[in-house]
Amino acid sequence: DTEVTQTPKHLVMGMTNKKSLKCEQHMGHRAMYWYKQKAKKPPELMFVYSYEKLSINESVPSRFSPECPNSSLLNLHLHALQPEDSALYLCASATSGRGNTGELFFGEGSRLTVL
Amino acid sequence: SQQGEEDPQALSIQEGENATMNCSYKTSINNLQWYRQNSGRGLVHLILIRSNEREKHSGRLRVTLDTSKKSSSLLITASRAADTASYFCATEQHSSYKLIFGSGTRLLVRP
Numbered sequence: 001d002t003e004v005t006q007t008p009k010h011l012v013m014g015m016t017n018k019k020s021l022k023c024e025q026h027m028g029h030r031a032m033y034w035y036k037q038k039a040k041k042p043p044e045l046m047f048v049y050s051y052e053k054l055s056i057n058e059s060v061p062s063r064f065s066p067e068c069p070n071s072s073l074l075n076l077h078l079h080a081l082q083p084e085d086s087a088l089y090l091c092a093s094a095t096s097g098r099g100n101t102g103e104l105f106f107g108e109g110s111r112l113t114v115l
Numbered sequence: 116s117q118q119g120e121e122d123p124q125a126l127s128i129q130e131g132e133n134a135t136m137n138c139s140y141k142t143s144i145n146n147l148q149w150y151r152q153n154s155g156r157g158l159v160h161l162i163l164i165r166s167n168e169r170e171k172h173s174g175r176l177r178v179t180l181d182t183s184k185k186s187s188s189l190l191i192t193a194s195r196a197a198d199t200a201s202y203f204c205a206t207e208q209h210s211s212y213k214l215i216f217g218s219g220t221r222l223l224v225r226p
Contacts, residue, residue, distance in 0.1 A: 004157075033214075042203055042216035043158065056213060090157060101207060103148060103160035104214060111155070 006091050006107035014115050015081060021110045023074040023091030031101060032074040033092040034066060037109070043090055049074060050096065081114045088112075119204050119217025127223040134191040136220040138204030139184075145207040147180055148214070149189050152201045161189075161202075166209075194224045 004025045013019050023032065031050045035043035048056035049068040057066075063085075065077040074091055088111050092104040119140040128134055138147070146165045150158040164171045164180045164187070171178045177190040191198055204217040 035216075040221075042219050045213055045215060048213070056211070088155065092158075101212065101214070102146075103163055104150075104158075104205075106150075106157035106159070108157040109155075 004091055004093055004105050004107035006089075006110050008110060009108065010111050010113075012113045012115065013078065013081065015083075017081075018077070018079045020078065021076040021089055021091075021112070023076075023107055024072055025093040025105065026072055027093060027105065028071075029093035029105070030071055030096050031094040032068060033094070033104065034074070034076055035090040035092065037088045037090055047076075078112070081112075083114050086112055086114045119206055119215070121202075121204060121217045121220045123220060124218070125221045125223070127225065128194055129225050130194060130196055132194055134194050134198070134222055134224070136189045136202055136204075136222070138187045138189070138217050140187075140204075140206045140217070141185065142206075143209035144182075145209050145212070147178075147187050148205045148207070149176075149178060149187075150203045150205060150216075152203065152219075154201075158203065191222075194222075196224050196226045198222060199224045 007022045034046040037043045046060045047066045052068045063080045067075040088109045090109045091107045094101045094104050121138050148163045149161040152158045162173045164178050175192045180187045201219045201221050203219045205214050207214050
């Protein structure tokens, strides 16, 4: 199984809502990533988990809260978002995240719209 | 924090022609990778070249890396309409292990 599965595919939320994005992989990878991508722009790194520990936080606002319950699952909890947070949120996994990681395997993304 | 710039930003070619995209980056790297993205979809890994390698081939893809100039190129030979997509270079930074994407090239292959 070489898939990274993201749910939901589409999410519309108000600025006062609390929602979560979910990501799952069963490749035995120990590094998991969240990227944010706006239209016609490259993906921007948000968070990296390595061996279930948060290793990189790219100064992301606290209204985004990542969680890695186990090595297969990655969540992104969303609270009090702004309309400018509307974007495609991409999850990825890699073997270890500790240098010369190799390729990242990406999910299809969750398209978030904040009203 | 965007590491790389790509050029051209957009490229339109006829099916059968070759497509060349260039990537420049700023800091020391462990490796450089190329990804493809169809509109609004996830990214797909194409090829990885390590900092001690100069050239790599995979099928119709050829990647070069010049660490002295901090630049890389991706050549797609004998392009097909199905190659239409956005192509991104991504560099794994030597100091932080972050994988940072370049600005991307939008490729259109006309049938």
